[in-house]
Each structure stands twice: as C-alpha cells, then as structure tokens.
Amino acid sequence: MATKDFLLPDLGEGLTEAEILHWLVAEGDTVTLNQPIVEVETAKAAVEIPSPYAGVVTTLHHAEGATVDVGLPLISFEVGGGDATATADAPAIQGGDLVPSAPKVDTEEKIEVLVGSGPKAGKLTRRPRKQAAGAATSMPIRAAEPADVHVLAKPPVRKLARDLGVDLRGVGGSGPNGTVTRADVQAAAGAGGAVGAAPAYAASARARPDFDSATREQRIPIKGVRKATATAMVQSAFTAPHVTEWVTVDVTETMNLARRLRNYPDFTGVKVSPLLLVARALILAVRRHPMINSSWDDEAQEIVVKDYVNLGIAAATPRGLIVPNIKDAGSLSLPQLAGALDALVATAREGKTAPADMQRGTITITNVGVFGVDSGTPILNPGESAILCFGAVREQPWVHEGQIAVRQVTTLALSFDHRIVDGQLGSEFLAEIATMLNDPWRMVHFSASTL
Numbered sequence: 001m002a003t004k005d006f007l008l009p010d011l012g013e014g015l016t017e018a019e020i021l022h023w024l025v026a027e028g029d030t031v032t033l034n035q036p037i038v039e040v041e042t043a044k045a046a047v048e049i050p051s052p053y054a055g056v057v058t059t060l061h062h063a064e065g066a067t068v069d070v071g072l073p074l075i076s077f078e079v080g081g082g083d084a085t086a087t088a089d090a091p092a093i094q095g096g097d098l099v100p101s102a103p104k105v106d107t108e109e110k111i112e113v114l115v116g117s118g119p120k121a122g123k124l125t126r127r128p129r130k131q132a133a134g135a136a137t138s139m140p141i142r143a144a145e146p147a148d149v150h151v152l153a154k155p156p157v158r159k160l161a162r163d164l165g166v167d168l169r170g171v172g173g174s175g176p177n178g179t180v181t182r183a184d185v186q187a188a189a190g191a192g193g194a195v196g197a198a199p200a201y202a203a204s205a206r207a208r209p210d211f212d213s214a215t216r217e218q219r220i221p222i223k224g225v226r227k228a229t230a231t232a233m234v235q236s237a238f239t240a241p242h243v244t245e246w247v248t249v250d251v252t253e254t255m256n257l258a259r260r261l262r263n264y265p266d267f268t269g270v271k272v273s274p275l276l277l278v279a280r281a282l283i284l285a286v287r288r289h290p291m292i293n294s295s296w297d298d299e300a301q302e303i304v305v306k307d308y309v310n311l312g313i314a315a316a317t318p319r320g321l322i323v324p325n326i327k328d329a330g331s332l333s334l335p336q337l338a339g340a341l342d343a344l345v346a347t348a349r350e351g352k353t354a355p356a357d358m359q360r361g362t363i364t365i366t367n368v369g370v371f372g373v374d375s376g377t378p379i380l381n382p383g384e385s386a387i388l389c390f391g392a393v394r395e396q397p398w399v400h401e402g403q404i405a406v407r408q409v410t411t412l413a414l415s416f417d418h419r420i421v422d423g424q425l426g427s428e429f430l431a432e433i434a435t436m437l438n439d440p441w442r443m444v445h446f447s448a449s450t451l
Contacts, residue, residue, distance in 0.1 A: 001080040004053050008074045011042050011049075011355065018042045019067045021222055022162070025075075029057045038077060039158075039222045040068075045234055045358075046351050050305040055079035067223065080317060086368050154181040206353070225320035236382045240417040244377040245426055249434040254278075257440045261334075270338040275313075275367055277443075278390050278451045279337060281436040282365060282442050283330045289429045292386050293362050296419055304421055312364035312381055313341065315348040323381050324353045325361035365390060375411040385420045388433070389413035410435075 009014045011018060018040040025037045037057075037425045059076040062068050103261040151169055153161070157180055161168050162183060173180040202259065209218045256275050262272045285295045286309055294305040311329035315322050324347070326332070326340045347353050364381045368374075369392040391411040396406035414430040421429075436443045 001078055003058060004055070004077045004079050005073045006052055006075050006077065007051075008040075008070050008072055010067050010070050011040070011047060015042045015070065015355070019217045020062055020064050021046060023060060023064060024048070024158075025051075025057050027057050027058075027060055027361075031057060031077070032053065037177070043317065045225070045322070045353050045355060051077075053077045053079050066253055095241060122305075153258050154176055157182055157185055161185045186189040186258070221352055225317075227320060229321045230422050232382045233379050236380045239382075240380050241419060242377075242380065242384075242415050242420075243418045243423070243426065244413055244415045245430055246375060246411055246412045246413045247430050247434045248409060249438050250400065250407045250418060251410050251437050253435045254440045255393065255408050260413065266335040267338060270335065270342050272338055273341075275365070275390065276334070276338050276341060276395065277440055278367075278388070278433075278437065279311060279313075279341065279365060279442070280443055281433045282363070282388055283311065283337075283437065285429055285432040286330065286363065288432060289425060289427060290415070292421055294385050294420055295362070295383050296385070296417060306362045310360050310362045312361035312384070313344055313348075314354075314364055314378075314381070314387075315345070317348055317351050317353075321353050322348060322353055322358055323361060324357040324362075327360075363387070369393060369410065375413045377413060378415050380415060380417060385417040386426075386429070388413050388430075389415070410437075 005223045008018060015148075019042075021039045021041050023038050024030055030053045031037060031054065033052075033054045036048040037051045039046060039048045055077040056079075057075060058078050059331040061073045061075060068074060068222055071090055090157040152175075153175060158164075158168065160182055161171075163181075166185050168180055171180050171184050172186055173179075175181045185336050209442050211218050213323040248402060249276065253337055254274055258272050258277060260262075261267050284300075290301075290307070293309060294303050297304050308328050310325045310327050312325040315324065324344050326337070326344060329337060329340065332340060344353075344357075347357070363384055364378075364387045366376075366378050366387060367390045368376050369390055372392050373396075378389045380387050390411065391413070393408050393410045395406050396409040398409055399405075400407055412430060412434060414426060416426045
C-alpha cells in the first residue's frame, strides 16, 4: 500500500487558484479511477474534478469554501494492490479534461443575457471562510455517498438533487448505463424521495438575501467568476475609449421569419429566436466591414484583424457574468448556428461552460431585451473592438409604407473601441445590421446548402 497526494491542477490557462464548492467523497471512502471527487470554482467556471487514482480516501486537505492554490495538496489516497496498483501511476489530469459535456435541457427555457450585470436576484448563501492559519487541515467532511457506491449523474443533476434535498443513492437512473437524469431527480422529489426539507431557495428564485440580523446587511465575498468579471470590465472600461451609437428599427419581418423558420425540417429540435437572426445579421455585416472584428495589440503596436468570427454571447449565470463564444460562427449555416446557440445557452445555464469556450472571442452580442430593457451602453469584452446590444422588441406605432401602423420595433446599440473603429465605420456597421433586420430575407438564401 502507498499514499498518493493529488495536487490541485491548473484548470485553465494560467489560473492560479480554485474554491472548493462541494466534496463528493469523504475520508474513508473507496473511489474508482475517474470518479468525480470534488466540485470547484475557478475564475472561469465551476467544474468537477475526477479522481486520478483508485483507492481509499485518507485525507481531505481543505474544507468546503476554502480557496486552494494550484499545486497544493487537495486530497490523499491510499492505493496499492489489484486495480489500484494498475492505476496508481495514471497520467496527470489536464484542465481541459475536467470539463463535463453539455447537459441536455429544454431548449424552450430562457437564459438571461446581459453585459455589465450580474445574475438575477436570488437567495445567496455564505460559504465557510478559509481556514485560519495554523488550523488543522484534515477534518471530517460530510459524505456525499457511502464507500463503494458511486452514482452516475452529471454535475447539473447533482446540483439539482442538492437543491431539492434528494439523496441520489435512492434514485433509479433511467439514462444510459443507469445514469440519473433531471427527470429522475424531479420524480424522486415529487414522490417524497427527499432527505429532509428542500432548501428555501429552491422554492423561489426571488427569495430575499440572507441579511445579518444585527447589521441588516449581507456581505458577499468577491471571488471566482464575479471577481474575474469585475477586473476585466474595469480594465476594458479604462483602457479602450468607448463610443456607443443607437438605432431604432422595425423588426416585424424578422419576427415573422423566426416564426416561419421554426416549421422548417432543418430547424427541428433547435430553438429559433430573434437572437439567431441578429447573430446572422452581425456575422454578415462583419464580412462587409472586417475592421470591426479586430483587436488592439498594444505591445506590438498593431491592429489585428480577424478573418474568423468567434461570436460571444454575454450570459448572466448564477455564478456571475460570462461570455462564452461560438468558434468560427461565420462558417456555420443558419441551422448549425441555431444549434450552437442552443448548446452555448444550455451549458451556460448550468454553470458548466469550459474555460476554452470563453477565450479568443472576437465580437459579442448582449441581449438585454429578455429583461424588458430597451437598450444600454455595453462595455466591450476585453480584447474585442465591438459589442452589439439587442433590446426588447415592442409593438409601437410606426410609419410603414406611408401609413401609421402597429409594428414590432427594437433598439440596437453598438459600443466600439474608438482607437480602431471611427464614427463612420461604426455607423455603417450598425446601419448594415439594422437594414438586414428590417428586411431579413436578404440574408437568408433558401437552399439546402445555405439552410
């Protein structure tokens, strides 16, 4: 028998620390190779870390809520004999291998997207503070599962089970290889399969914050995704000279086209929303105005113009603002773009966006319309030269074909880096998008190759 220490790996490019959200094992548990052992949050995302060894957990070096530096011991195992010996020298785990696949969710659900804003209001729960210096590093942690028992369930399903107070050990899995699904957990909760009462915040997404009774205040640690977002936004706001322009446009035909596309066979199984056509219009406008899709390299004193569009969609998630992007979105057909948007939304909603999916973005869309907001002055995503804000679509009186008519109208706002984009280019780019959304048929070619 031998003791193996597992050090916290770098979970992304250059990340230096991670916060322990939940231990999925306890001291004394027997674990198998690649079994999820802990869920952690970095400045990029929340991920589950699989075990690099098969053996018995001997020490959990940190409590839930503690922030651990990369390279420090995370957990120790006793390995040796049988399968444990064969896996004791398993290769080091790479950060990219730790990100789970995107979960399947109802694509009709809506995600809140917004640049410069945090997540929707909800009950916020304090986590334990980091251990004081000199405190014991080995402590009993609640066991998620007993020894020799590992429930197959994706991270979002595990979180749902925790929120509803459902013990996964007693839930039969209906998914592949017995995997527990969201439906299984919801059915167990409805059938009284919960262990104790469900947390208060599960009953209402708009519950009041957890105020201290003495001070009538709540203090929320600035860390993780929220801290990284704040740093990036301040850097962007005070580095790139922002200019914002607005245009109000009649998007009645865009709304009609979105409804029609939902009936096309090529769009079966994906959500077709006005955001899809806004994204398409932006991509086509970039082709006509490539300078808008560029970045400022201060060190090299160069403007880097991109021949590809990595389209960012700003998303307000429970963990804070993130901007995942669709790689090479300009090469996708309209149905492929719709599917990519669906996948991006589903993954972001569950807080499981991979760090790589938030890197190398070239231009971003933020949809404040889902909040009923008309428009805004969005802050540039660092490293990009433009961001488009899509406001609420409302019925308004509008001059149409020489007559006053009720039309569906929205306001678009474009913020851009004035070091790269002058007023003429910014105006022409925004006007191009508005023109296509006013007459969207010009950007859609009805053929098998295009659709």
